[in-house]
Amino acid sequence: EAGVTQFPSHSVIEKGQTVTLRCDPISGHDNLYWYRRVMGKEIKFLLHFVKESKQDESGMPNNRFLAERTGGTYSTLKVQPAELEDSGVYFCASSQALTGTGFYEQYFGPGTRLTVT
Amino acid sequence: GENVEQHPSTLSVQEGDSAVIKCTYSDSASNYFPWYKQELGKGPQLIIDIRSNVGEKKDQRIAVTLNKTAKHFSLHITETQPEDSAVYFCASRGGYQKVTFGTGTKLQVIP
Numbered sequence: 001e002a003g004v005t006q007f008p009s010h011s012v013i014e015k016g017q018t019v020t021l022r023c024d025p026i027s028g029h030d031n032l033y034w035y036r037r038v039m040g041k042e043i044k045f046l047l048h049f050v051k052e053s054k055q056d057e058s059g060m061p062n063n064r065f066l067a068e069r070t071g072g073t074y075s076t077l078k079v080q081p082a083e084l085e086d087s088g089v090y091f092c093a094s095s096q097a098l099t100g101t102g103f104y105e106q107y108f109g110p111g112t113r114l115t116v117t
Numbered sequence: 118g119e120n121v122e123q124h125p126s127t128l129s130v131q132e133g134d135s136a137v138i139k140c141t142y143s144d145s146a147s148n149y150f151p152w153y154k155q156e157l158g159k160g161p162q163l164i165i166d167i168r169s170n171v172g173e174k175k176d177q178r179i180a181v182t183l184n185k186t187a188k189h190f191s192l193h194i195t196e197t198q199p200e201d202s203a204v205y206f207c208a209s210r211g212g213y214q215k216v217t218f219g220t221g222t223k224l225q226v227i228p
Contacts, residue, residue, distance in 0.1 A: 108160030
């Protein structure tokens with residue numbers, strides 16, 4: 001079974017440009033999450049999709065970030081326009097649909113390292 | 118919101134020794150505490166987890182303890198091996214599925 005994949009693995013852009021990150025979750029996983037780790041700090045939650053719907057987007061920093069999951073399969077995270085503080089590693093994770101008590105495992109992708117210069 | 122603190126930020130141990138990483142959380146409603154291992158170039162991978170109704174859980178050389186009263190939980194790795202070298206994250210889940218991570222501990226096992 002293929003794991004969570006992310007593209008690109010690394011992106012270097014200039015301040016003011018636009019970047020789109022892509023995440024392909026494990027097949028059949030309804031839940032998809034985006035996280036971000038800024039250098040040396042904790043991994044921070046950005047948002048959570050259940051299928052194509054945004055369940056929780058409380059972690060999105062501002063309106064320069066737009067996440068989509070059309071069709072409930074892969075997801076994209078667009079940053080427009082990018083700022084220096086957006087640099088970091090963006091992780092995507094997916095999990096199966098909740099059952100019972102709701103305990104589940106989130107499977108993480110390898111991340112996209114974004115550098116804004 | 119939930120806040121998770123993790124210590125130490127770096128840890129070096131000799132091969133064969135034990136390693137302990139400690140975390141505290143703030144939200145008394147948190148009920149699930151996973152630990153992740155992140156190797157270079159990879160995403161975090163779940164290595165062990167503990168639920169709030171359990172005080173201790175062990176899986177081979179890895180054990181986790183939870184003190185709900187004090188809001189502390191710890192990861193213990195015994196008989197460390199070079200392949201244990203990685204960044205370890207503690208985390209907690211308070212609200213609906215939202216996971217809050219600690220800042221990470223870089224563990225180096227010296228052969």
